[in-house]
Amino acid sequence: MKNKTLQPKNQGIATILAFALIPLSGFATDVYIPSPPTMARELSVSDLQVQLTLGMFLISYGVAQLFVGSLLDSFGRFKIGLVSLLIFALASIVIANTSNIYLIYMMRIIHGITVGAIVVSKRAFFVDVFSGEKLKNYLSMFSIIWATAPIIAPFVGGYLQSWFGWQSNFYFLAVFAFVILTLELIYSGETIRQKMDFSLRKIAAVYLEMVSTASFTLGIVMLGFSYGMVMIYNMTGPFVIEHKLGLSPIVAGYSSLLLGGAVMVGGLFGKATINKPFIKKLTINLCLQFLVVVLMLFSSRFVANLYSMIFFAFLIHACSGYTFNTFFTFCLSRFPKNAGIAGGLTGGINYVIVSFLSYGVIALIPAKDELNLAYSYALLIGLSILVMFLIFKLDKKSLKE
Template sequence: MTVSKPLKEHNKGISTVLAFALLPLSGFATDIYIPSLPTMATTMQVSSLQVQLTLSLFLISYGISQLFIGSVLDSFGRYKLSLICLLVFAGASIVIANTHNIYLIYLMRIIHGFTVGTIIVGKRAFFVDIFEGDKLKHYLSLFSIIWSTGPIVAPFLGGYLQTVFGWESNFYFLAGLALILALLEFIYSGESLSRFSKFSLKNIGNVYLKMIKTPSFSLGIVMLGLAYSMVMIYNMTGPFIIEHHLHFSPVIAGYSSLILGFAWMVGGFIGKATINKPFLKKMIVNLGLQILFVLLMFISIQFISSIYTLIFFAFLIHVTAGYIFNNYFTFCLGRFPKNAGIASGLTGGVTYVIVSFLSYSVISFLPAKDEHNLNFSYLLLAIVSGIVMFIIFKLTRKEELTAA
């Protein structure tokens, strides 16, 4: 296949920086308007659950797109599709900023999910196209750390934009960001894929089946979904708890989300620092700490109803979730280097499908009322994570005994 604009060698450095710059786009697309959720519900005269659905629809379409887009990117290249999707994403953002129709917003958020999914899968695969060995492992371990800049910066910025200009300004910002990145991509980037796979549904299906039937890979994705669900449940309920139950402003809700975004990054840094430690042992220790923090939060909020105790314990829990995500994400993405696009798409796709359904189901059962419901949500996810880790441990021991 002829590549119209291959990546130039002298642009490899800046193209890598641009790829890293695009990784937080999914975080920005979800987190920047988190402080605005209560205001959006009031302005459009819809329920909190209806406006929270804008997050779930994004996550569902973001996840589903990644399930199939990896094979398309492996067959037709990363560059052109990513560039087109940036422009479509910008257009959808402008439409959202100019309507108060919740159903039109739902449609645009679905478009957001599909376009961002294509961009992110392409940029993850970019690193596998260009780098190898220890350098590739180093870059893969940075993914969740770089991604976490979105949850750190976005709600902080969104809280101020909401206060000064209204919730619509969040989506104008997203449109402007996408257009700037599209321009830089057009000038400096190019096609990173050198060997195109033949687009065969049968062969692609066999690759998907092989990956899914690999227990360490598929259960690793389940752990990713459980870890990020903790963050997403806070994102969907935290602003309502802080603004309605604790009576603080959207700016304070934005600061709180910033702090918890930083917690995710801390978990990523600890994951990178312990990258060479025995995998299962460190994951079991981390999960034990997570369950301990959830139980301590449960005890604390029986006596104190405060934003400080809420954020303190949520911070510790999010650090452990970030640690799980960093380790399993690095593991899953490096598991099948010959099919990087498909592995990236399947990992991200299934993860976000799990997150979308699980987080929305949990908040439907435990709505955004107070800290108690948030704590019960954390506890439920931690228990399920413990069960999955136990299964992983048993399967790993069985494989070791069989090999011996």
């Protein structure tokens, strides 16, 4: 394995394995979405303390991506990815065998760091191996593939929770990681074309160039707002369904499955309109999202049940999926010579925004009912409109120049 490179005959299987790992961050959060109420009861901690396990993962995942890209561009993708998979699996087993919330926090931080390394290395894999229209096509599939996690994971997690308890969700993650690790050892290999010297000065210059590119940075902010809407539901929806509406974890799992499908629908529309005018299609999408949240705010005062909440959330998440797909493709293809760093910054800043934003919004507007969820959506949609206005002004300025 010392100098193992990807063999051309294995490129197809290695690509499938890379796609299988793209949604790992979603699996690590969504598989136990139906479980927080049960975890809070069995661990004898508050709902907010259990919700913080998601926050710990998101923050560490985001911060890790900010730095791991430079390591991947300097030392390669393959070995770092393998070691990260192994550590991720072991951390999952530890979580399943402890009742100490603080140890769970520590393992979730390790989850975030290792998933950051795995996902960024696989994003870079595509930029290493493919180019041109084929690369653009694959990049536009990322958010669609990523959306399989919020579809499959809560559905699986709901049944695992009901049959075997919340710990089984983390055993599932461990088994998944061990299986992919074995297949990676057999079929995958190193793909980096040219390693970058690990010079802090050079790396800092690349980071500065990317962050100072306004279109790139604002694009990442839009990613944070769009995914923030999805994450706020993930952190509050199960409590509304199980506590306010008195329904089961399986119902919460099915609801999350539907909303994961919404993100995928949005991603598919994003891929279908990949060559349409950038500003125009995003403006139309944001206007639709704004209209839906206004209707949700109005109707929640008269009708508020599972069906109305999921109906409006589905439409809002579909629009979020469209925004995410469009900006994700744009940001990842912006700096092809430094794919690891670009992927790391894109994912890293996005998740840092999402983690602080979602936890802050939940603290400000608690997970109480459909109306509060609508207020949370409205806040993020309002912020998205402001950022989109800045992007519009920036685009207008660049056309004049």
